[in-house]
Amino acid sequence: MLPENLCDFPFTVLINFTNNKIETLKNFSCVKKLAFLDLSHNRIKNICKSFFHGLPLPWNVNLSFNHISFLEPGTFNDETLSLNNLDVSHNSILVLDISNLLLSKTFCNISYADNKITSFTNKAEKPIKYEDKFSDVGFLDLSFNNIQSIPNFEELNFGKGYGFLGKVVFNRFIFQVISNPIVCDCFLEEMLWNIRNVRHTFKTDSDFLGYTCSYPVNLQNVSIVKSFVYNNTFDELVCKLPKCPRQCKCVFQSSQLRIIIDCTEIFNENVLPTFNYTDMVQSVKGHSKLSETTVHLLLSGRQIEILDKRNYFLNLSYLDLSNNKVETIKESTFLELSRVPNIKLNFTGNHGVLKLPKGLQLLNPNSVILNNVTIACDCELISWFMQWLNSREIDLKRLGVTCKVNSYFIPMQNVTDSDLLCNQDQNQNFSLVFVIGGFLIFLVIIFFVYSKYGHYYFLFRKCLSKSKQYSNFKYDVYISIDEENDEVLRYVGTKFLPMIENLNLKTFMLARDSEVGGVMEECMIESMRMSRTYLFFLTSTVLTKYESVFVREWKHAWNNFISNNKHDIFFINFDLLRLKDLNDKNMKACMIFGKSVNFSDFDFEDKVRKSL
Structure with missing residues (x-):
């Protein structure tokens, strides 16, 4: 101490x-x-x-x-x-x-x-x-x-x-x-790039100060100042990304604002690799250039046959599929890639026969390299593919695209309509379109007629096949009136019902015969099912009541009438209403087909007896 x-x-x-x-x-x-x-x-x-x-x-x-x-x-x-x-x-x-x-x-x-x-x-x-x-x-x-x-x-x-x-x-x-x-990687590049404007301050002997790389091995003993600062070239300063697709190598080359995924050596799948972009860049997430970075996926010379969409497409800027065997390309693939700005696809020297979907048109022709490829050609593809290339004035002959037509291989610029049988197919297509078009017009007419006049058809059919089977029904007549109309209620109770009962006909009225405390709607439906004829008293008061008991009874009666040939409908025009007074087209149809009698008719009672 x-x-x-x-x-x-x-x-x-x-x-x-x-x-x-x-x-x-x-x-x-x-x-x-x-x-x-x-x-x-x-x-x-x-x-x-x-x-x-x-x-x-x-x-x-x-x-x-x-x-x-x-x-x-x-x-x-x-x-x-x-x-x-x-x-x-x-x-x-x-x-x-x-x-x-x-x-x-x-x-x-x-x-x-x-x-x-x-x-x-x-x-x-x-x-x-x-x-x-x-x-x-x-x-x-x-x-x-x-x-x-x-x-x-x-x-x-x-x-x-x-x-x-x-x-x-x-x-x-x-x-x-x-x-x-010292590790010479993308973070060193980030620093050197940001201080490049003051590099003159590094005039001191950099080797004496120890500004040399120790890692990676390929940059060992390389002078940081002489090799990078003075030359202002930083492409070798990369970061390896550990969470890389299997059989691939991944580096973040920040100087070029790109992540390179190199699968050109041993990748042996026939589809694109899968990876999670967020997980892959986790080790460099603090780098200032990461937000501007895109992915370059290199698969040249491998065995890719199917091109379908991946969740990392939005981060992609270059996809190298040259010298592969691509044949199938999903429509959704180009739809997804069309959302990526400045995307570039390389199919150069593809060994498979490409089946190109129309979604390719969503991309800029200058962004898709198709040199020396073979495409499965038909009339439809030729029509849109040529227009797509011409939109950017691309010389088809220089591309060297070959068409496979049936079993023949023809340079695309030499393919004619006769090679593809386009005229024959077109005539067949016109005939098919004509037949289908005529059939559709026929269906439209039938639908229009049915929707406008279908109720008349049902009434006409009922008139032709009218059959009364008294033994099948509990009630002969189901009577529906506006129960709030005192005049018609008094007439029905004092005169009409006695007349009907003298004919030995069994009647049912909801106001009179329904069970006390029962569910009215259920009673209405069941009683109508067991009734042969539905008799409605038309008064001016029912025209303005859209949710009344009378209206609900009419809807159930009409549905039973058109679905079962045993039921019938009849109207007593108590207030002498005209056709134009009625809003319901089915009621109008019944009046037109004579299923009604005016209360003022001289032989009113005789007509009622004959109808019931």
């Missing part, structure tokens, strides 16, 4: 406690003139912010070759400190807070070399902010650590952070990162 009487020497300038067994520290602020402090080669594990608080002079600190694993955020960025050189190398720091790296006051050298640093934080009491003022110059040594990539600025609360990175570079901080396992 440190000497107890350290504060008795406030004007001490240099303290050298190297090669001891010191494990803990205390505040050094009582040594006001301290400028050099060497605590290297000890056993210190933790460094707290309070240890060095209040030392105003430019000073040098050596904490190398200890066991430091914890360095409190903001320890060396205190506003009371003036730091010149800091050496914290050869320790065990795993996570480094940037407040101990990017200081607000000018310094010369800070070294965290030979630690175990893998990531960075920004968790000081006063976290580093974009608008903070930084030192004008400084050399930062992070060599021999485990840093694989630049810090995630979003996680450090700098947004995408490239403005912050530009500010750091502008302040001429020099970072040395020798022997770190």
Whole structure:
């Protein structure tokens, strides 16, 4: 531990406690003139912010070759400190807070070399902010650590952070990162692309600073500055995507805004691969260019025979099916692809005979490469396919498309109507259309006549086959009146019913004969079913009541009448209504066919007896 009487020497300038067994520290602020402090080669594990608080002079600190694993955020960025050189190398720091790296006051050298640093934080009491003022110059040594990539600025609360990175570079901080396992991938491309306008600041010898790739293997020892920054070419900086379709390789090439799914080597299915796009890009979801990215699916030279839609089509921009065996293309496939802007399909050299659906017309002909393919041709395909190509002035001869007609293979530009038997088919089609058209017209006429005059047909049929079978019915006559019309109710009760009963006819009236407390509608239906003739008293009062008992009785009576030849209908025109007074066309038909008698007729009673 440190000497107890350290504060008795406030004007001490240099303290050298190297090669001891010191494990803990205390505040050094009582040594006001301290400028050099060497605590290297000890056993210190933790460094707290309070240890060095209040030392105003430019000073040098050596904490190398200890066991430091914890360095409190903001320890060396205190506003009371003036730091010149800091050496914290050869320790065990795993996570480094940037407040101990990017200081607000000018310094010369800070070294965290030979630690175990893998990531960075920004968790000081006063976290580093974009608008903070930084030192004008400084050399930062992070060599021999485990840093694989630049810090995630979003996680450090700098947004995408490239403005912050530009500010750091502008302040001429020099970072040395020798022997770190730097991965040169799409995230490095993202950073380099965003700082490309300040690349002149990288004039320092990049190899000396360790700006070289360790991974992937194909970029090992490649200089980041010389190969990428100065040349401004980033196509080799890609991210491998682990959740890739089986037998394929997937990379995110952010420089070209595309995800390449390469299935050209061992993919042996006869349909398109399936994958979940969201799951596949999970590992790069934080990349700023992902939202602009589309998928390039490469299947050249495989065995694809069927092209049907997939749920990733909306993310697709290029589908390479050249030199495959595609024959069947679902109509829904082109319907789905037509929703994708700037889609490009390549069928060059397809070995199968393509059966093209009409949905192909939804795509731009310039977006579909059909060089040296064979198509199953018929009259219909030739008509729309040629128009589709001509819409973009595409030279059919240069395409080299071949038509398969029956068992013959003919260059499409040489195919004639006689080869396809188009005239014969057309004549047959005209004949078929004529027959079908005539039949449809006939059906329309029949439907019109039936809908307008069908009720007359039923009445005419009833008149021809009228047959009274008294023994089959419980009631001979079912009488329906407007029960709210006192005049007709009085007449029926005092005169009409006695006349009918003198003829030994059994009658039923709902108001008189229905059971007390019973369901009226059920009683009405059952009684009508057991009645031979339905007798209706027509009065002017029934014309304005659309939901009355009389109207419901009439609907049931008409349905029974047209469906069963045993029932009959008769009207007594009590108020001498004219045909034009009636709104119901079925009632009108009954009146026209003589199934009624006027109450004023001289021989009224005789006509009623004959009808019942």
